[in-house]
Amino acid sequence: xxxxxxxxxxxxxxxxxxxxxxxxxxxxxxxxxxxxxxxxxxxxxxxxxxxxxxxxxxxxxxxxxxxxxxxxxxxxxxxxxxxxxxxxxxxxxxxxxxxxxxxxxxxxxxxxxxxxxxxxxxxxxxxxxxxxxxxxxxxxxxxxxxxxxxxxxxxxxxxxxxxxxxxxxxxxxxxxxxxxxxxxxxxxxxxxxxxxxxxxxxxxxxxxxxxxxxxxxxxxxxxxxxxxxxxxxxxxxxxxxxxxxxxxxxxxxxxxxxxxxxxxxxxxxxxxxxxxxxxxxxxxxxxxxxxxxxxxxxxxxxxxxxxxxxxxxxx
Numbered sequence: 001x002x003x004x005x006x007x008x009x010x011x012x013x014x015x016x017x018x019x020x021x022x023x024x025x026x027x028x029x030x031x032x033x034x035x036x037x038x039x040x041x042x043x044x045x046x047x048x049x050x051x052x053x054x055x056x057x058x059x060x061x062x063x064x065x066x067x068x069x070x071x072x073x074x075x076x077x078x079x080x081x082x083x084x085x086x087x088x089x090x091x092x093x094x095x096x097x098x099x100x101x102x103x104x105x106x107x108x109x110x111x112x113x114x115x116x117x118x119x120x121x122x123x124x125x126x127x128x129x130x131x132x133x134x135x136x137x138x139x140x141x142x143x144x145x146x147x148x149x150x151x152x153x154x155x156x157x158x159x160x161x162x163x164x165x166x167x168x169x170x171x172x173x174x175x176x177x178x179x180x181x182x183x184x185x186x187x188x189x190x191x192x193x194x195x196x197x198x199x200x201x202x203x204x205x206x207x208x209x210x211x212x213x214x215x216x217x218x219x220x221x222x223x224x225x226x227x228x229x230x231x232x233x234x235x236x237x238x239x240x241x242x243x244x245x246x247x248x249x250x251x252x253x254x255x256x257x258x259x260x261x262x263x264x265x266x267x268x269x270x271x272x273x274x275x276x277x278x279x280x281x282x283x284x285x286x287x288x289x290x291x292x293x294x295x296x297x298x299x300x301x302x303x304x305x306x307x308x309x310x311x312x313x314x315x
Contacts, residue, residue: 016067016091021251030217032244034068042153042221044234063123063238072250077118078193079184081106088122102126104189107222112197117250123238134231138224146183147176151225158217163209217243
């Protein structure tokens with residue numbers, strides 16, 4: 001009987017996965033669609049990291065993959081889960097009305113473009129987190145705590161050399177220190193709106209990648225940084241892999257929320273800027289020669305101006 005109840009509780013998860021604008025694929029299928037890659041393709045801080053700096057494969061995720069949206073709108077898209085017409089919000093409310101208490105995490109990557117694209121990864125916790133866990137402390141923490149801890153690992157799993165070289169392998173950054181971000185928190189959800197356009201270098205990388213979008217397979221993982229022995233080893237919240245997206249396949253949404261409440265000021269961590277900037281200077285030498293904002297001198301100034309930024313690692 002318990003198994004039957006659990007199955008019914010999780011049927012909505014399968015429904016949400018299948019209803020998005022991008023097909024849900026099985027792991028290992030890298031054709032057009034999205035899936036959740038194996039956790040071991042990412043490297044995180046191990047139990048002795050503070051002493052040895054050794055990282056380990058990420059292992060199992062803390063959250064279940066719930067969905068992926070590739071969408072666009074008339075304005076920059078934000079606060080999706082505050083929108084009663086959002087498909088995941090509707091499904092969540094329906095599930096809560098049945099007495100279940102899932103908790104949804106959404107990571108909304110706002111792509112810098114005139115058509116206001118967003119790539120949105122949704123994850124869900126079907127069981128409450130332990131009171132003293134890092135997740136629980138994160139959700140109860142203030143914006144400063146969230147900004148200093150939420151981390152993203154980005155990797156081009158498949159794609160042309162020019163894009164892989166620009167992004168690098170397993171670029172790791174604290175989101176709030178690298179990109180302007182905003183946190184929208186409700187009783188049964190948290191959404192992080194991440195403005196890729198707040199970074200000149202990240203914008204340049206995205207514009208480069210757009211030219212090869214239909215050939216790319218991108219892995220993104222999200223986690224809360226462990227900064228003490230009791231918080232190690234790190235555990236990945238959830239990860240998404242999307243493959244061979246097409247700008248024409250983005251679903252247009254009418255009702256959006258303008259990002260008018262302000263966002264966390266962006267600072268630009270030294271090693272993240274330098275690694276991405278060096279990649280761009282290698283694959284786009286014409287940018288240096290033309291004196292554009294992507295030149296090596298621009299990147300070096302950005303690095304020099306942000307020597308005091310926090311920890312950013314590249315595995």
